[in-house]
Amino acid sequence: MSLSSQSLRGTLRVTWAAFRALLVLTVVTGVIYPLAVFGVAQTAFHSGANGSPVRADGRVVGSALLGQSFDLPGKPGTPDPQWFQPRPSAAGTGYDTRASGASNLGPTNPALTKLIDSRRAQVAAFNHVAPSQVPPDAVTASGSGLDPDISPAYAKIQVDRVAAARHLSPAEVAHLVAAHTDGRQLGFMGEPTVNVLQLNVALNALKG
Amino acid sequence: MSSISADALQVLALIVALALAYRPLGDYMAAVYSSKEHLRAERWIYRCVGADPDREMRWPAYLRGVLAFSLVSVLFLYLLQRVQNHLPGSLGFAAVTPQQAFNTAASFVTNTNWQSYSGESTMGHVVQTGGLAVQNFVSAAVGIAVAIALVRGFARSRTGELGNFWADLVRTTVRILLPLAFLAAIVLVACGAIENFGNWHDVTTLSGAHQGMPVGGVASQESIKELGTNGGGFFNANSAHPFENPSAFTNLFEIFLILVIPFSLTRTFGRMVGSIKQGYAILAAMGIIWLGFVVLMSWTEYAHPGAALQAAHAAMEGKEQRFGVGSSSLFATSTTLTSTGAVDAFHSSFTAFGGGLTLLSMMLGEIAPGGTGSGLYGMLIMAVIAVFIAGLMVGRTPEYLGKKIGGREIKFAACYILITPAVALVFTAIAMALPTPVHSALNPGAHGFSEVLYAYTSAANNNGSAFAGLNANTDWFNTTTGIATLLGRFLPMVFVLALAGSLGQQQPVPVGAGTLRTEKPLFAALLVGAVLIITGLTYFPALALGPIAEGLS
Numbered sequence A: 001m002s003l004s005s006q007s008l009r010g011t012l013r014v015t016w017a018a019f020r021a022l023l024v025l026t027v028v029t030g031v032i033y034p035l036a037v038f039g040v041a042q043t044a045f046h047s048g049a050n051g052s053p054v055r056a057d058g059r060v061v062g063s064a065l066l067g068q069s070f071d072l073p074g075k076p077g078t079p080d081p082q083w084f085q086p087r088p089s090a091a092g093t094g095y096d097t098r099a100s101g102a103s104n105l106g107p108t109n110p111a112l113t114k115l116i117d118s119r120r121a122q123v124a125a126f127n128h129v130a131p132s133q134v135p136p137d138a139v140t141a142s143g144s145g146l147d148p149d150i151s152p153a154y155a156k157i158q159v160d161r162v163a164a165a166r167h168l169s170p171a172e173v174a175h176l177v178a179a180h181t182d183g184r185q186l187g188f189m190g191e192p193t194v195n196v197l198q199l200n201v202a203l204n205a206l207k208g
Numbered sequence B: 001m002s003s004i005s006a007d008a009l010q011v012l013a014l015i016v017a018l019a020l021a022y023r024p025l026g027d028y029m030a031a032v033y034s035s036k037e038h039l040r041a042e043r044w045i046y047r048c049v050g051a052d053p054d055r056e057m058r059w060p061a062y063l064r065g066v067l068a069f070s071l072v073s074v075l076f077l078y079l080l081q082r083v084q085n086h087l088p089g090s091l092g093f094a095a096v097t098p099q100q101a102f103n104t105a106a107s108f109v110t111n112t113n114w115q116s117y118s119g120e121s122t123m124g125h126v127v128q129t130g131g132l133a134v135q136n137f138v139s140a141a142v143g144i145a146v147a148i149a150l151v152r153g154f155a156r157s158r159t160g161e162l163g164n165f166w167a168d169l170v171r172t173t174v175r176i177l178l179p180l181a182f183l184a185a186i187v188l189v190a191c192g193a194i195e196n197f198g199n200w201h202d203v204t205t206l207s208g209a210h211q212g213m214p215v216g217g218v219a220s221q222e223s224i225k226e227l228g229t230n231g232g233g234f235f236n237a238n239s240a241h242p243f244e245n246p247s248a249f250t251n252l253f254e255i256f257l258i259l260v261i262p263f264s265l266t267r268t269f270g271r272m273v274g275s276i277k278q279g280y281a282i283l284a285a286m287g288i289i290w291l292g293f294v295v296l297m298s299w300t301e302y303a304h305p306g307a308a309l310q311a312a313h314a315a316m317e318g319k320e321q322r323f324g325v326g327s328s329s330l331f332a333t334s335t336t337l338t339s340t341g342a343v344d345a346f347h348s349s350f351t352a353f354g355g356g357l358t359l360l361s362m363m364l365g366e367i368a369p370g371g372t373g374s375g376l377y378g379m380l381i382m383a384v385i386a387v388f389i390a391g392l393m394v395g396r397t398p399e400y401l402g403k404k405i406g407g408r409e410i411k412f413a414a415c416y417i418l419i420t421p422a423v424a425l426v427f428t429a430i431a432m433a434l435p436t437p438v439h440s441a442l443n444p445g446a447h448g449f450s451e452v453l454y455a456y457t458s459a460a461n462n463n464g465s466a467f468a469g470l471n472a473n474t475d476w477f478n479t480t481t482g483i484a485t486l487l488g489r490f491l492p493m494v495f496v497l498a499l500a501g502s503l504g505q506q507q508p509v510p511v512g513a514g515t516l517r518t519e520k521p522l523f524a525a526l527l528v529g530a531v532l533i534i535t536g537l538t539y540f541p542a543l544a545l546g547p548i549a550e551g552l553s
Helices: A003-044 A110-127 A152-166 A170-179 A196-206 B003-034 B040-049 B059-082 B098-109 B125-155 B165-190 B218-227 B248-272 B276-303 B307-312 B324-337 B352-363 B374-394 B407-433 B445-460 B475-505 B521-552
Strands: A053-056 A059-063 A075-079 A193-195 B201-204 B210-213
Touching (some): A003 B125, A053 A196, A152 A196, A170 A196, A193 A196, B059 B475, B125 B248, B125 B475, B165 B218, B218 B248, B324 B352, B352 B445, B374 B521, B407 B445, B407 B475
16 A cells, blocks of 8 residues: 555544534533533523513513613604603614624724714703713613613613603702612622613613 | 723622632642542443553644544544434424535534524524533533643653543543532522423414524533633624523623633642742733633723714613623623623724724633633743743843743743734735625725724634624635634644753753742732733734724724
8 A cells, every 4th residue: 555545544544533522522511511501500590591581561662781762753763852861772673682793893994983072062952951961871882783772871860851841850860860779799899780671670660 | 870880890790709719620630640549430431542641742743632532523523413303302404515514513513602693583493402511511621621731731740641641631621610510500590581392382472573582501511601701692692682691690601701721720820839938920810811801891981082982872782681781891891801702791882992802802812811721821931931031131040930931931922922813914914905805894984994903803713703784604714714723723732842852951050149030029010911912913904904903084
């Protein structure tokens, strides 16, 4: 047998072994492992494993972990003054779970500067506050486009507008915001947040 | 508490957690690769493979195993995507196009996980779980196996035998990655990461609109994605997506997962070469660079230079509220100094200097602490270069760990460090010179150039993160970044294994008065200097055209 046919046979042998290795490792890491995680997840953490659904009026209205738009009925893109508003979103036309993602606009891109300036003016006018009071999260799109949270500062400037639209006392709405404000986890992880959907669900339950 | 002191505490907590894991995990991994015993499950796997795990391999045989396994993996993953529409649980998605399927297959097999697709609109359950997630395990295991082969080259004498590839691959998967990934997945799902195999369904939102509820085996993929320094997002938004990374705690936990194996492998290395202190020196060099980059990144992101960020009053574009600037800076540094490439915030919207730091982190060769396995062998190659430079200064034949670094060894090391910059820069230059590829850039001017430079740097270094404004789903980028990932992964491995074989055959030199003490702080400092200078000189012109030009504009 010539040397080259020997090395060809060697190559075929190792490739055949590699193929079988891949198949068996696929069974272990691609079938058994995820099913084991799935089993534990569905047994012990059923709600979280299925997307942390939030209910209101007896039906699921979304996920506690995913932001959603609060626009006027039938007018996408026009914020409804009755609701606390989330951050700007670059996911599709806004909070589209099938198109998660960021704007990816660069820090010196004039288009981004323009966008941020116009958002600041819009948010200030919508909430009747000075432009300088509008916090950074209110004028920037998040990384996921599905950010469920806003900063306590952004919630605060929305209190009077929401209270007026719902004929509630600002103190009552402010109290609700305080109850839905989460500090840093364990006091030092991440940033303080207000979950917009959960706040709005609680607001809805007040029935002003 | 101010944001900055909270962030300092986060970094401290992370370092404490990594320090606590360092000894037990490092020693455990050393025991795994030194053990003569086989678990029952492993024996069953070896029987299926038809391999004898006790047969020692010399470097060419070891390399053949690596290449054959990776080739088969690319083909399998390619085919899986191409027939996706016929598979159960495909969620109605079509077959992936040939160019994109090639890119994705090459990318996941090389531990890059560059993605020109958007997970939630392209990949069904079977491709995600049985294809992509499988490569998250085995590509990480291949990287660790090659690193262990190099360590054996240092540790052994007068033999060219480097261990058995199949045994290293299987043991890494079964004894290290699977149990850790399982525990981590349970932690993630307990915090809100999803794990189900249902169908998308629409809900009517509180304000009466409609929103689709994403599904998938996310937690089980997320844990190995970070632990194996893979980085391919289940969703397009990657670890910024709340279903992948629900809270500030999971964010810190995922950073821990990214770093824990690469750092702990230095302990494994020290154990296996018979001097824990040698491992500490490598760890120190990695740790100094990592911490320095974390500080620089946090500083520039908090300072938020750049007209748009100034207008927003903070660098919050592309960042999640629950993470804020500090956690996002920590994640960005850790993901680019390893070969991970997962993102919890979008690097393209970072400050010019911050974006430049993510680029530079990758350009260093991802060695601080680097990818699973690839970080250790990358840093050991730099250590070889560093002792060589030191040897030149004192006019003495350099040695490292009792092995002479002669002409043969330094040639292998030099080839190793030249490959990645050559691939990254040549592809960038060609893409910029051609008329069409630059149309993929989203941003104008220097930032647009940075997008292209980032793409090839990320691909060649097997990182996988992006300045994601770039439209990478074109025939040009799918093909060229796919090729760049393959060249950037396997050519360096050839030289690592050749070096391992060459070192293993040597007779050890006794330590003398003139031997450079590579376990001392002085050497760690020399190593950091060598890393920064060599990379700096290689990439400075390209960085000057991209992030530096943007930062100064």
